[in-house]
Amino acid sequence: MSTTLDTTTGIQSFQVDVPQEQIDDLRRRIAATRWPSKELVGDRSQGVQLTTLQELARYWTSEYDWRKCEARLNALPQFTTEIDGVEIHFVHxxxxxxNALPLIMTHGWPGSVIELLDTVGPLTDPTAHGGKAEDAFHLVLPSLPGYGFSGEPTELGWENGPIAQAWAKLMDRLGYTRYVAQGGDVGAAVTDAMGRQGPDGLVGIHVNLLATALGIVDLLPAESEQERAAHAALKTFTTDGFGYFLEQSTRPQTIGYSLLDSPIGLAAWMLDHDTDSYYKISRAFVDGEPVGNLTRDSILDNITLYWLTGTGASAARWYWEFGQFLHGAAGHAPPPVSAPVGFTTFPGEIWAAPRSWVETVYPGVAYFNEVDSGGHFAAWEEPELFTTEVRAAFSSLR
Structure with missing residues (x-):
């Protein structure tokens, strides 16, 4: 799929071109699905609901068009480059x-660069999207190792730290000597690691998930009603919403066989990520009422990308690496973040972090805001609001 190589930088231009037989095979596999009986409850407490997934399957085979997504990706400048032995795909x-400020923005699981595409226009061309020229960013959107069109690591160790180091090398290779970083979900953990490593050129970070909360529950304030609600949400996650996390952090290879062999199994696994986004996605398919940009087509763009690249297992392995990292880091305080930190709390997040929690993790946080809408996939669901937050978080660093 790659075309020309710049021998001075090792950066290759990249275009997506999926053979038609792969798309035909996908449709055949969906049509051959063996369906379980309907769940015995009226909500998602037993998992992804049969009606939701059957409607997704119907749309996937009868109305969805991957070629539109392919064209959208190919309309953007895409590249690959090898860093530390892994081929990294990125949009640039x-x-x-x-005078735009360079920004490297990292997606999460079960996302991809697809979840960030609606922010490209507003971030890079603000004057065409209600902003000012001084709001502009040069945007770098890498695919995590083992995700999307990036290569799969063939050696152990690719947790947040090495990925953060790879991103610093990428920004250096692109000639950016002063830049900022942003991330949610896995991207928040990677961006946090960048802030703690403090590579030359990184002048600020912004995250929208307090990923480190999982490891310091006992240190997080629980006095106000908001703080107690956040603790309750965190407890719900670790007792009832933790299935995918536990499986992927302990046995990613086991679930990987299903994710690579069954497109409906892959879709169900990805939809089951969190309650807020699940119900929004279900509404899009069952009721035809999408919330923000969580539309049927955009959801299937993301799932189909995982399917066509065969990255269900390799993406899941990040959680295993993260689990190994957490085990090794237990009892050791992480180094402080050396750059200003911005944080935005979206109300539908798995645990919506109050300011006191953010200040526990990031003392002296430089920017904090709680917004009125949006959930775990904030950039995807609410790209305009998300863009406003990114602009505000980094405005003092220009």
């Missing part, structure tokens, strides 16, 4: 505003 859009 330079703003037409010369």
């Amino acid at each position: 859009v330079r703003s037409r505003h010369e």
Whole structure:
């Protein structure tokens, strides 16, 4: 799929071109699905509901068009480059505003660069999207190792730290000597690691998930009603919403066989991520009422990307690496973040972090805001609001 190589930087241009037989095979596999009986409850407490998934399957085979997503990706400048033995795919859009601030933004699981695409225009071309020229960013959107069009690591150790180091090398290779970083979900953990490593050129970070909360529950304040609600949400996650996390952090290879062999198994596994986004996605398919940009087509763009690249297992392995990292880091305080930190709390997040929690993890947080809408996939669901937050978080660093 790659075309020309720049021998001075080792950066290759990249285009997506999926053979038609792969798309035909996908449809055949969906049609051959063996369905379980309907769940015995009226909500998602037994998992992804049969009606939701059957409607997704119907749309996937009868109305969805991967070629539209392929064209959308190919309309953007895409590249690959090898870093530390792994081929890294990334979208790189330079703003037409010369004083734009370089920004590297990292997706999560079960996401991909697809979840960030609706922010590309507003972030790189603000004057066309209600902003000012001084709001502009040069945007770098890498695919995590083992995700999407990036290569799969063939050696152990690719947790947040090495990924963060790879991103610093990528920004250096692109010639950016002063830049900022942003992330949610896995991307929040990677961006946090970048902040703690403090590579030359990184002047600030912004995250929208307090990923480190899982390891320091006893240190997080629980006095106010908001703090107690956040603790309750965290407890719900670790007792009832933790299935995918536990399986992927302990046995990613086992679930990987299903994710690579059954497109409906893959879709169900990805939809089951969190309650808020699940019900929003279910509404899009069952009721035809999408919330924000969580539309049927965009959801299937993301799932189909995982299917066509065969990355269900390799993406899941990040959780195993993260689990090994957490085990090794237990009892050791992490190094402080060396750059200013911005944080936005979206109300539908798995645990919506109050300011006191953010200050526990990031003392002296430089920017904090709680917004009124959006959930775990904030950039995807609410790209305009998300863009506003990113602009605000980094405005003092320009």
